[in-house]
Amino acid sequence: MAASSTSSDGNAGGKQEILTINQRRWRKFKTLKRGYFSLVFLCVLYAISFFLPILINNKALYVSYNGTSYFPAFRDLLDLPLIGPIGGTPFISGETLGQTGNKAEALYRDLQVQYEQEGGANTVVMPLYPYGPIEDISVAGNEPYCGPFESKNNSVPRILGTDDRGRDVFSRMAYGFLISLSFALLVAVIEYIIGVPIGAVMGYFGGWIDIIIQRFMEIWSSLPYLFLIIIIVSIYRPNFGILVVLVSAFAWLGVTAQLRAQFYREKTRDYVAAAISIGVPTWKILIKHILPNSLVPIITFFPFAVVSGISALVSLEFLGFGLAPPTPSWGEMVGVGLREITSGYWWLVLAPLSAMFTTLILIVFIGEGVREAYDPKTFSRLR
Amino acid sequence: MLEYFIRRLLLTIPTFIGCTIVVYAIVSTAPGGPLDMQLQALKRGSGGETGTASNVQGQNIPPEAVEELKRFYNFDKPIPVQYMMWLGIMKRDAESFTLKPDEPRLVGNGIRIKAVAGNGGYTIVDADNPSQVLSDWLWETKKMPSGEMKVRIFRQEYSGILNGNFGTSYTYRKPVMELVQSRIPISTQFGIISLVLSYIVCVYLGIQKALRHNSTFDFASSTIVFIAYSVPGWALGAVLLVFFSTESFLPLFPLGGFEDKMYSEFSFIDKVIDRASHFVLPLIAYMIGGFATLTMLMKNSLLDNLSQDYIRTAFAKGIREQRVIWLHAMRNSIIPIAANMGYLIGVFLTGSYLIESVFGIDGIGKLSFEAVVARDYPIVFCFTVISVSVTLVGSILSDLILSLVDPRIRFK
Numbered sequence: 178m179a180a181s182s183t184s185s186d187g188n189a190g191g192k193q194e195i196l197t198i199n200q201r202r203w204r205k206f207k208t209l210k211r212g213y214f215s216l217v218f219l220c221v222l223y224a225i226s227f228f229l230p231i232l233i234n235n236k237a238l239y240v241s242y243n244g245t246s247y248f249p250a251f252r253d254l255l256d257l258p259l260i261g262p263i264g265g266t267p268f269i270s271g272e273t274l275g276q277t278g279n280k281a282e283a284l285y286r287d288l289q290v291q292y293e294q295e296g297g298a299n300t301v302v303m304p305l306y307p308y309g310p311i312e313d314i315s316v317a318g319n320e321p322y323c324g325p326f327e328s329k330n331n332s333v334p335r336i337l338g339t340d341d342r343g344r345d346v347f348s349r350m351a352y353g354f355l356i357s358l359s360f361a362l363l364v365a366v367i368e369y370i371i372g373v374p375i376g377a378v379m380g381y382f383g384g385w386i387d388i389i390i391q392r393f394m395e396i397w398s399s400l401p402y403l404f405l406i407i408i409i410v411s412i413y414r415p416n417f418g419i420l421v422v423l424v425s426a427f428a429w430l431g432v433t434a435q436l437r438a439q440f441y442r443e444k445t446r447d448y449v450a451a452a453i454s455i456g457v458p459t460w461k462i463l464i465k466h467i468l469p470n471s472l473v474p475i476i477t478f479f480p481f482a483v484v485s486g487i488s489a490l491v492s493l494e495f496l497g498f499g500l501a502p503p504t505p506s507w508g509e510m511v512g513v514g515l516r517e518i519t520s521g522y523w524w525l526v527l528a529p530l531s532a533m534f535t536t537l538i539l540i541v542f543i544g545e546g547v548r549e550a551y552d553p554k555t556f557s558r559l560r
Numbered sequence: 561m562l563e564y565f566i567r568r569l570l571l572t573i574p575t576f577i578g579c580t581i582v583v584y585a586i587v588s589t590a591p592g593g594p595l596d597m598q599l600q601a602l603k604r605g606s607g608g609e610t611g612t613a614s615n616v617q618g619q620n621i622p623p624e625a626v627e628e629l630k631r632f633y634n635f636d637k638p639i640p641v642q643y644m645m646w647l648g649i650m651k652r653d654a655e656s657f658t659l660k661p662d663e664p665r666l667v668g669n670g671i672r673i674k675a676v677a678g679n680g681g682y683t684i685v686d687a688d689n690p691s692q693v694l695s696d697w698l699w700e701t702k703k704m705p706s707g708e709m710k711v712r713i714f715r716q717e718y719s720g721i722l723n724g725n726f727g728t729s730y731t732y733r734k735p736v737m738e739l740v741q742s743r744i745p746i747s748t749q750f751g752i753i754s755l756v757l758s759y760i761v762c763v764y765l766g767i768q769k770a771l772r773h774n775s776t777f778d779f780a781s782s783t784i785v786f787i788a789y790s791v792p793g794w795a796l797g798a799v800l801l802v803f804f805s806t807e808s809f810l811p812l813f814p815l816g817g818f819e820d821k822m823y824s825e826f827s828f829i830d831k832v833i834d835r836a837s838h839f840v841l842p843l844i845a846y847m848i849g850g851f852a853t854l855t856m857l858m859k860n861s862l863l864d865n866l867s868q869d870y871i872r873t874a875f876a877k878g879i880r881e882q883r884v885i886w887l888h889a890m891r892n893s894i895i896p897i898a899a900n901m902g903y904l905i906g907v908f909l910t911g912s913y914l915i916e917s918v919f920g921i922d923g924i925g926k927l928s929f930e931a932v933v934a935r936d937y938p939i940v941f942c943f944t945v946i947s948v949s950v951t952l953v954g955s956i957l958s959d960l961i962l963s964l965v966d967p968r969i970r971f972k
Contacts, residue, residue: 277612279662291938296710392574392578393578395575396575396579398951399575399576399579399948399951399952400582400583400944400948400949401943401944401948403587403913404913404928404929404932404943404944404947405582405583407929407932408583408586408587408590408932408940409586410588411932411933412592413590413592449563484790488792488795491792492792492794493916495794495795495914495917496914496917496929507653511795511798514798514802515798515801515918518801518802518805518806518815519806519815521806521808523802523806523808523809526798526799526801526802527799527802528797530795530799533795534787534790534791534795537790537791538786538787538790538791540790541786541787541789541790542786545786555653
């Protein structure tokens with residue numbers, strides 16, 4: 178994205194600053210407040226979301242029991258952003274912390290109450306919001322379909338209530354942000370890894386390679402892609418990584434088409450002819466000479482690739498073909514909320530969707546800013 | 561020009577075959593297909609305990625039955641053969657019976673037939689009139705596990721999508737064509753109305769934005785356009801549904817569906833009102849899909865044209881502003897919008913299974929989505945055929961419209 182173009186080449190001291198084109202674009206981008214602040218805001222949110230296990234979690238930050246210190250929540254930090262079911266790590270059983278009869282993971286919220294009643298030196302420090310994204314009704318005190326601020330069994334109010342299995346909606350929403358955005362970023366990156374070389378080869382070499390791949394792309398783009406992903410997911414139940422690859426496998430066509438056109442145009446330029454005539458190897462011409470000159474359309478496309486990645490994931494989750502449960506997911510909550518819509522569980526629909534809308538709009542604002550920064554035309558455009 | 565479009569049409573054939581092969585291959589090689597489901601159901605029916613498929617075959621279900629089922633689903637043949645049968649370029653069994661020699665059997669067209677042994681093989685004859693040999697029936701001998709020899713007699717015919725036969729749905733037990741035909745009008749109603757409305761709204765908005773470029777109106781509507789661009793239609797539909805259909809907020813519209821249960825008993829005016837109230841929210845959800853692209857395309861295309869020399873000339877000649885905009889600039893600006901129509905038709909015709917799921921509309925999208933879940937392959941394949949064809953035809957249609965509205969464009 179635009180942030181990568183900040184590399185400064187020593188122009189200090191000179192009266193008149195000489196800026197590279199990318200520096201000028203970056204400055205232009207910074208003047209576009211809406212896009213710039215969206216970028217800053219989203220980056221901060223994303224950075225914070227990596228620390229979710231110590232901000233929003235049902236595990237304690239710090240437990241001091243009989244003189245021994247434990248840091249259960251910090252173990253989860255390493256789990257993320259690897260998106261299997263969170264909490265698969267070895268846990269500290271309830272008995273080691275004085276919760277009699279609990280051989281399973283300690284219930285830290287109960288533990289806090291217990292220690293307070295005992296009044297000893299034992300302490301529990303809970304995270305800011307002490308509910309985990311995957312603890313469900315099997316944990317005492319969690320009840321399904323609690324409205325926002327309606328839960329009576331919990332001392333800390335549940336900001337957005339609970340879902341059908343008694344899991345905290347706010348907590349799932351927050352973790353869902355990390356998962357959705359990571360998913361979409363990965364999809365976009367893989368999309369580029371597949372799409373860029375293919376597009377480059379097609380555009381530069383042309384001929385039979387171009388024709389064959391074009392036929393193939395036509396077939397690929399005519400397939401009902403979400404439908405096919407559903408079929409594959411319903412059969413093989415993939416994990417995070419495979420789902421990323423699956424979605425990117427259908428999404429690279431746009432990048433390829435754009436890069437192909439760019440390479441096709443650039444290869445007739447004089448600098449390419451010059452490079453060929455002094456004997457620069459082909460791969461070097463492709464990577465060092467043409468690629469940097471072909472990046473504009475695909476850089477401006479990146480935020481929109483992320484947008485479609487998030488949309489695709491949430492759509493799949495909504496249909497029940499996303500990441501394996503109980504992974505925190507926005508779409509799954511919407512699905513439950515809509516299935517039970519007559520019961521009025523509106524928060525299950527509105528909470529995750531407003532998170533999704535906010536994220537998507539921020540990214541579109543960034544994309545719009547980037548596009549405008551790269552665009553010499555004075556009016557704004559989409560795509 | 562005509563040549564170009566004929567060539568384009570011919571080129572869709574390999575693309576179509578390629579697409580269907582991909583889908584067919586993915587679906588057919590998947591484990592847990594209808595055969596496995598049927599076997600599971602049979603096993604449960606015969607009171608079996610859970611076990612592996614092999615023990616299913618070994619213990620509860622006689623191997624002949626399994627074989628019969630496989631033949632019924634054509635799974636006894638290799639996948640390429642299955643594909644060609646489905647396409648209708650290879651014959652498949654239309655009827656098949658396993659009989660003892662000389663045992664008569666009533667078949668589909670109302671005659672009783674039997675297999676008569678003779679000169680090293682069998683002859684299939686009309687049982688009531690043994691002199692009449694039925695040459696379209698074929699036979700093969702089969703050794704039963706009991707050691708008894710039986711004859712499987714069968715009749716083959718071309719029966720694939722090229723012959724208009726999309727097979728029979730496994731779940732509904734009805735011809736797929738019949739099911740799809742009953743669903744298509746529902747999806748297309750939404751599709752066509754939203755297409756028309758989209759064009760009206762977007763073209764108008766785009767023009768206004770272009771004419772008032774950089775005004776407050778332009779800025780405000782741009783924000784709406786961005787939001788519309790980033791929000792998927794079904795998600796907006798879900799939000800609208802919660803706000804305007806549930807008791808929690810403002811229950812103005814029905815909770816989805818296509819029409820009221822009592823629809824057929826309504827008076828004409830009630831029918832119109834009922835249908836309209838069912839349409840409002842889904843239509844908004846449908847329209848938002850193309851809203852941003854269309855509006856911005858219209859705006860930018862008009863802005864582009866307004867900065868052209870011929871517009872300056874027109875103004876210089878003293879033509880009124882309205883006339884310049886509507887007669888000169890608009891005619892050129894509408895070209896890219898018109899060309900977009902072919903693609904959008906594709907999107908709208910096949911319906912969206914997401915929007916249809918949200919609103920519980922029994923359209924073709926929902927039908928095919930449920931078919932994927934239930935592994936109802938004939939419907940899945942039928943939807944693939946429809947969706948691929950609509951996409952392919954849509955892109956040709958786009959070029960066709962483009963060449964119609966823009967005489968400068970000549971495809972070669």
